[in-house]
Amino acid sequence: MIQVIEDYIPVNIYSRPGLKLKAKRGIVMHYTASPGASASNISKYFASLAQQMVSKGSKGRYASAHFSVDRTSIYCSLPDDEMAYHCGSKTYTQEALKKLGSYPNNSTVGIEMCIEKDGSIHEETFNRVVDLAVYLIQQRGFPEVFFTHKEVVGWKDCPLPWIKQPDQYERFKQAVHRKLNSLVEPAAMEDDEMNQVLNYAEWAWRELDQYIGDAYKDQIIHEQAWVEKARKRALTYGELLMLKVIIDERRRKGMQSQRD
Known part of the structure; x- marks a missing residue:
């Protein structure tokens, strides 16, 4: 800390x-x-x-x-x-x-x-x-x-x-x-923990809504189902981990290609 x-x-x-x-x-x-x-x-x-x-x-x-x-x-x-x-x-x-x-x-x-x-x-x-x-x-x-x-x-x-x-x-x-x-290493969590719905405060869900919504709007991800799942407060820890890796890596590569 x-x-x-x-x-x-x-x-x-x-x-x-x-x-x-x-x-x-x-x-x-x-x-x-x-x-x-x-x-x-x-x-x-x-x-x-x-x-x-x-x-x-x-x-x-x-x-x-x-x-x-x-x-x-x-x-x-x-x-x-x-x-x-x-x-x-x-x-x-x-x-x-x-x-x-x-x-x-x-x-x-x-x-x-x-x-x-x-x-x-x-x-x-x-x-x-x-x-x-x-x-x-x-x-x-x-x-x-x-x-x-x-x-x-x-x-x-x-x-x-x-x-x-x-x-x-x-x-x-x-x-x-x-x-x-x-x-958050996947190996450090049991399978049942990875499948649990995120226990987030409302403000954190709102930030997550925007994070995933922006990625969909910017065509970083293409499945609207992820946007809907975040809005319904139904994302699991495993799904968030996967999405974060995909979104952040695609944004990084996109910014790199723009600079190049």
Whole structure:
């Protein structure tokens, strides 16, 4: 179980509007652009925006992210079911509009990765971010859908270390995928357990409805029966495991072919 330090910033117009997310559609990856700054410092910066003195004619600075991660800690600046100002823009990429909606801030969770003094992302930070992503998907109902800040807005080179080394971004997504699939191994469950209907809370079923519905709409899967089974709350553990592997792998291959 990951350890998260709750360091909630006060509700304010600049960094925590206090609005609930309209949906959970993806996880957006950022970097702090502040060499050597800790996760605690980043969280304090977001909180400080509430106190900024704005001159007449100025709109002030709007910025925040849900999580800041460094080599030793994860700070949470606002609840992951609230909207943060982490990927707002006047324009968005077509992929972001398709997957995240017209205003991605209200359907995503934002993660800030702290960088070392040389501008790199330390391996311990990398691993901690992998664990956080797995937690958000496994425990908090976010789909295994990742965007860099640049993939959302198109113009911002963020997170810069991954823009410079895209293979590290791919390594991250693969590490998350492997860890998610290792959490439920078919051999670890008896046959009767695999055939049991999922014992999910209503909010989790709604997220699953959307996950499978989006896959059907995007022609990742072609059998509407799976959509209906999710709507009727009749999916079993074994069926979900099979669907997840199929959907995630087909999406990964689809995104790879688009990049190629």
